[in-house]
Amino acid sequence: MDENYEVSILRTGHRPGRDDRITTHVGLVARAFGADRVIFPDIASSSSSTINEVSLNFGGDFKTESTTSISKFVKSWTGSIVHLTMYGQPIDSHIDEVIESCHSIPLLIIVGAEKVPFFIYEASDWNISVTNQPHSEIAALAIFLDRLFQGNELNQSWDGAKQKIIPQKSGKLVEGD
Numbered sequence: 001m002d003e004n005y006e007v008s009i010l011r012t013g014h015r016p017g018r019d020d021r022i023t024t025h026v027g028l029v030a031r032a033f034g035a036d037r038v039i040f041p042d043i044a045s046s047s048s049s050t051i052n053e054v055s056l057n058f059g060g061d062f063k064t065e066s067t068t069s070i071s072k073f074v075k076s077w078t079g080s081i082v083h084l085t086m087y088g089q090p091i092d093s094h095i096d097e098v099i100e101s102c103h104s105i106p107l108l109i110i111v112g113a114e115k116v117p118f119f120i121y122e123a124s125d126w127n128i129s130v131t132n133q134p135h136s137e138i139a140a141l142a143i144f145l146d147r148l149f150q151g152n153e154l155n156q157s158w159d160g161a162k163q164k165i166i167p168q169k170s171g172k173l174v175e176g177d
C-alpha cells in the first residue's frame with residue numbers, strides 16, 4: 001500500500017451500549033484495511049481499549065484517538081474529507097479524485113451511526129455512496145478503503161506483532177501464542 005497516504009477515520013453518532021460493538025468494528029476495519037488512525041467520540045473509550053489491545057497483539061502502528069467535540073474536530077481538519085453516506089455520489093465516479101488528493105494532503109473519512117448532522121455533508125469535499133441502498137458503516141468503510149488502496153492493503157506487513165497467524169488449509173496456527 002502507498003505509505004505516503006495519511007488516512008484517518010472519524011466515527012460519529014456513537015450511542016453507548018447500542019453501538020459499542022459496531023464502533024469497535026469500525027476501528028478494527030480501519031486498522032485491518034490500511035488506515036492510520038481512528039477518532040472515536042470520548043464516550044466510546046471501551047472501543048479504543050479493544051483496538052489498542054488488538055494492535056499490541058497483532059502489530060502495526062495504528063492509533064486510536066478521542067474527541068469531545070465531533071463538530072470542532074471536523075471544522076479544524078485541514079486535509080480533505082470524505083463522508084460515507086447512502087445519499088452521496090457513487091464511489092466509482094469520485095474515487096480517482098480522492099486518491100489524487102491523498103498524494104498531497106491527509107484524508108479524513110467520516111462514518112455515521114444514527115442520523116448524521118447536516119454540517120458534515122457541508123464540511124465534506126465528497127459525500128460518497130457505496131450503492132444508494134441502506135446498509136452498514138462497517139461494510140461501506142471496508143469497500144471504500146479497498147478502493148482507496150486498490151487492494152494493496154490486503155498484503156500489508158504488521159511490525160512488532162506478538163502473535164502471527166500462519167494461514168492454514170484447515171485449523172488454526174498462531175505463532176507466538
Ligand code: SAM
Nearest residue numbers: 084085086111112129130131133135136137140
Ligand atoms: N440514517 C442514517 C443517516 O441518515 O445518515 C444512516 C444510518 S447507517 C446505519 C450508518 C452509517 O452507515 C451511515 O452514516 C454511513 O456512514 C454508512 N452507510 C450506510 N449505508 C451506506 C451506503 N449505501 N453508502 C455509504 N455509506 C453507507
